[in-house]
Amino acid sequence: MSNLLKAYIHALRYEAEDIHSVELRRAGGGELPEFAAGSHIDLHLPNGLVRSYSLLNAAGERHRYVLGVLKDRRSRGGSRCVHEALRVGQSIDISEPRNNFALHEDAGHSVLVAGGIGVTPILCMATRLKQLGRSFEVLYFARSRKSAAFIAELQALGAPLHLHFDDEQNGPPDLKALLAARPAQADTHYYACGPAVMLDAFEKFCAELGYANAHIERFTAVEVAAASDARQSYTVELKRSGKTISVEAGQSLLQALNAAKVNCVTSCEEGICGACETRVLDGQPDHRDSVLSTAERAANKVMMICVSGCKSERLVLDL
Numbered sequence: 001m002s003n004l005l006k007a008y009i010h011a012l013r014y015e016a017e018d019i020h021s022v023e024l025r026r027a028g029g030g031e032l033p034e035f036a037a038g039s040h041i042d043l044h045l046p047n048g049l050v051r052s053y054s055l056l057n058a059a060g061e062r063h064r065y066v067l068g069v070l071k072d073r074r075s076r077g078g079s080r081c082v083h084e085a086l087r088v089g090q091s092i093d094i095s096e097p098r099n100n101f102a103l104h105e106d107a108g109h110s111v112l113v114a115g116g117i118g119v120t121p122i123l124c125m126a127t128r129l130k131q132l133g134r135s136f137e138v139l140y141f142a143r144s145r146k147s148a149a150f151i152a153e154l155q156a157l158g159a160p161l162h163l164h165f166d167d168e169q170n171g172p173p174d175l176k177a178l179l180a181a182r183p184a185q186a187d188t189h190y191y192a193c194g195p196a197v198m199l200d201a202f203e204k205f206c207a208e209l210g211y212a213n214a215h216i217e218r219f220t221a222v223e224v225a226a227a228s229d230a231r232q233s234y235t236v237e238l239k240r241s242g243k244t245i246s247v248e249a250g251q252s253l254l255q256a257l258n259a260a261k262v263n264c265v266t267s268c269e270e271g272i273c274g275a276c277e278t279r280v281l282d283g284q285p286d287h288r289d290s291v292l293s294t295a296e297r298a299a300n301k302v303m304m305i306c307v308s309g310c311k312s313e314r315l316v317l318d319l
Contacts, residue, residue: 004044004093005032009086010064016149018071019117020083021056023064027091031062037128038101038121038191038217041065042267042275044093046085051078052273054121054193054217055097056150059128065094068149070117095267100274100291101193101217103128108187110136111179113202115194116143121217122193123150130157137182138162141173141194176205189213196220215293221270224288226309231286234310238262238319239281247310254306262319264305271307278305283315 006027013021022043026032040054057066071083086092103125104110110129114122119140129136137160142148144167154161164173175198179190190211192202199216206214232249236256247256254276257264267275271289280303287297289304296302305317 004095007032007065007092007094009088009090009092012086012088015068017144017147018083019147019149020069020071021149022053022067022069022082022086024067024092024094025064032065033096034062035059035065035097036099037103037125039097039099039124040101040121040273041067041097042095042273043067043082044095045078045081046090046092047077047081049076049078049081050267051082052268054101054124056120056123057127058131059124060131065097068117068120095275098274101191101215103191104189104213105129105132105134107189107213108135108185109183109189110134111139111182111188111190112136113139113141113175113179113190113192113194113198115141115192115198116147117149118192118194118198118217118219119148119150119154120193122191123153125191126154126157126159130159139173139178140164141166141198143167175201176208179205179211180209184209184211186212189215191215191217193217193219196222218272218290221268221272221290221307224271224290224307226288227286227311229286229311230309231311231313234312235314236310237282237314237316239316240319252307253309257305257319264319266306269306271304274304276304276306277302279318281316281318284311285309285315286311 007024010025011023015021037059040052042050053067069082072079112122139162141164145165237244245260267273274291285303286309288307
């Protein structure tokens with residue numbers, strides 16, 4: 001595991017139907033590590049689960065981290081614990097911020113698309129772009145107005161804001177039409193965070209419209225099957241530690257690394273948080289994560305070792 005920080009719950013607030021914000025401050029006072037817009041942290045919850053949540057407050061703030069957490073009706077125990085077990089003043093371990101959803105601050109224009117609780121990193125990004133004086137707009141979709149958090153905060157930024165509530169519009173938004181109506185200049189960047197079905201559609205429509213600069217952040221991992229040419233067994237050379245280990249059939253790379261007592265930084269172990277990102281020095285990974293873009297996978301410069309495999313006989317990692 002990565003180094004943990006000792007924090008405490010400074011405030012819990014009702015933000016919208018089934019959505020609470022959690023404000024964290026450093027135990028004993030002092031500054032928290034800095035973060036950039038789009039970052040997330042892990043909460044090590046009292047029930048033993050570890051869950052990642054996006055930071056929604058202004059990136060320049062060092063005295064606090066603020067999260068927005070939806071109580072998921074299909075919760076496996078994470079969001080339910082946040083809503084039902086956390087109390088003001090309670091101590092909690094958190095990770096340092098990580099960022100798999102980096103904002104391109106020099107873009108000519110930014111289109112920020114939020115679906116439901118996906119508004120959390122989008123609000124942080126919008127705040128940062130406002131601070132920089134950059135051109136941006138926000139598209140915010142939710143099932144209903146009462147279930148949409150942080151509308152007032154977005155409105156206060158004064159940028160173009162398109163709101164769509166399914167119950168008021170008798171159905172979901174026409175995402176392709178909305179994207180097609182946005183600026184199509186080469187230096188425009190498009191960001192989306194929200195439900196998997198929306199993100200899948202966003203990626204599909206951006207590709208169809210020729211929008212090269214499309215970025216997404218997923219809250220839940222997408223199960224990726226092993227490639228047809230993935231190897232059942234292979235050898236892994238660890239450059240820094242000087243070890244060579246074998247990954248056998250039926251064994252994952254992470255299991256083999258743990259068995260060899262290799263010090264690996266991991267968190268979610270589902271290929272979504274990015275904590276285990278490791279440089280690839282040689283060989284061809286079989287990428288099965290929900291973090292890397294298509295271009296990043298093709299480059300084969302890094303891999304998420306918690307879920308990914310290998311297509312070559314030998315893999316050399318910077319471990």
